[in-house]
Amino acid sequence: MTVAAPSSSSDAATALTFEGVYEEHFEFVWRSVRRLGIDDDAMDDVVQEVFLVVYRRLADFEGRSSVKTWLFGIALRVARTHRRGLARKGGLDPLPPQMADVDQKGPEAAASQNEARRMLDRLLGELDEDKRAVFVLSELEQMTAPEIAEAIGVKVNTVYSRLRAARTAFEAAVQRQKAKEERLS
Amino acid sequence: MNQLGPDALALLDAARDAHDPSPADKARVKLLVAASIAALPATAEAASSASAPASAAATATGSGLALKIGAAVLVTAGLATALYTTRSATPEQDPVTPPAATAPVAQGAAADTADAPADVDVSTLAEQAGLLAQVRVALRDGDHAAVLTHVDAYDARFPQGMLREEALAARALALCGLDRKDEAKTVAETLRALAPRSVHLARIDAACE
Numbered sequence: 001m002t003v004a005a006p007s008s009s010s011d012a013a014t015a016l017t018f019e020g021v022y023e024e025h026f027e028f029v030w031r032s033v034r035r036l037g038i039d040d041d042a043m044d045d046v047v048q049e050v051f052l053v054v055y056r057r058l059a060d061f062e063g064r065s066s067v068k069t070w071l072f073g074i075a076l077r078v079a080r081t082h083r084r085g086l087a088r089k090g091g092l093d094p095l096p097p098q099m100a101d102v103d104q105k106g107p108e109a110a111a112s113q114n115e116a117r118r119m120l121d122r123l124l125g126e127l128d129e130d131k132r133a134v135f136v137l138s139e140l141e142q143m144t145a146p147e148i149a150e151a152i153g154v155k156v157n158t159v160y161s162r163l164r165a166a167r168t169a170f171e172a173a174v175q176r177q178k179a180k181e182e183r184l185s
Numbered sequence: 186m187n188q189l190g191p192d193a194l195a196l197l198d199a200a201r202d203a204h205d206p207s208p209a210d211k212a213r214v215k216l217l218v219a220a221s222i223a224a225l226p227a228t229a230e231a232a233s234s235a236s237a238p239a240s241a242a243a244t245a246t247g248s249g250l251a252l253k254i255g256a257a258v259l260v261t262a263g264l265a266t267a268l269y270t271t272r273s274a275t276p277e278q279d280p281v282t283p284p285a286a287t288a289p290v291a292q293g294a295a296a297d298t299a300d301a302p303a304d305v306d307v308s309t310l311a312e313q314a315g316l317l318a319q320v321r322v323a324l325r326d327g328d329h330a331a332v333l334t335h336v337d338a339y340d341a342r343f344p345q346g347m348l349r350e351e352a353l354a355a356r357a358l359a360l361c362g363l364d365r366k367d368e369a370k371t372v373a374e375t376l377r378a379l380a381p382r383s384v385h386l387a388r389i390d391a392a393c394e
Binding site: 018019027052055120123140178 | 203
């Protein structure tokens with residue numbers, strides 16, 4: 001399937017193919033889905049579904065946004081649907097974030113990447129979905145506010161306000177974790 | 186705008202690359218996607234024949250994928266089991282009934298309902314998946330000559346196809362099976378140039394020892 005981007009888009013010179021999108025952006029989609037809180041066991045299913053949506057929708061992609069922001073929007077919707085499905089089945093973690101299992105190691109002690117990842121996952125889990133998406137795109141994907149606004153379909157000012165709240169919440173969660181670590185040490 | 190403190194920044198730096206997938210993840214999901222796409226035409230027909238509105242058609246299509254998985258899909262998805270060491274599959278597992286090839290589609294289809302397309306485009310990927318399904322069957326049966334025939338057909342039809350990595354791997358494995366190890370090594374080198382981190386390389390090396 002080859003979809004020629006419209007001449008007005010920034011991708012005008014590029015013919016988008018499903019294969020090309022997959023090869024170039026799989027890593028972005030995978031880590032985005034993971035950072036949106038999808039468990040390891042469901043990763044294949046959710047990422048597969050994201051690309052099936054891409055497959056069905058690629059012909060409608062108009063190039064008004066970048067491919068990455070378009071993909072993130074799809075990933076966000078698919079992940080949301082998956083989480084709602086889990087919640088309906090009672091499979092979502094019922095514990096409020098503050099009561100979730102606490103790793104004994106804080107940020108400074110999280111020497112390995114895996115440990116850091118587990119901690120980051122837990123702290124991201126303390127953010128609500130809206131804040132989490134903005135935070136991930138800004139702090140981990142280094143997207144600009146206008147790009148984030150395109151990706152999640154909100155105004156730029158909303159991105160700024162959510163990012164401000166997300167940073168405050170994330171920083172507070174880190175400090176809580178650090179305080180617990182200090183009490184345990 | 187308020188900024189993050191040093192502890193938070195250190196954590197983000199330490200975990201920034203921790204969510205990246207492995208080459209095996211990329212290859213495994215690629216085949217699962219191909220398998221699901223291979224099922225789209227039939228289900229699209231089913232949805233359209235029911236004269237469903239677009240959004241309902243998309244939902245029906247997704248549900249149909251979960252419920253109406255045809256043989257081609259199963260054997261295509263089975264290629265993932267045949268060629269990859271998946272997280273859940275074992276060498277003893279029946280390759281015709283692979284895990285997780287069907288489950289996600291119906292679940293995720295609802296996410297696409299709000300802006301569902303009126304029709305389903307049939308890309309070459311479905312055809313590619315179908316050809317690779319034949320390769321997979323031949324591999325499963327140990328019919329190495331047939332593997333080469335099917336891979337030839339794939340290469341002729343899709344010289345730059347999305348599943349070329351898998352086609353090369355299958356060719357190399359078949360050549361090993363036919364004791365044509367020099368040719369197999371040449372193919373393996375082509376694969377290595379195409380996908381230096383391919384999960385198939387180690388298996389080919391082992392098969393050609």
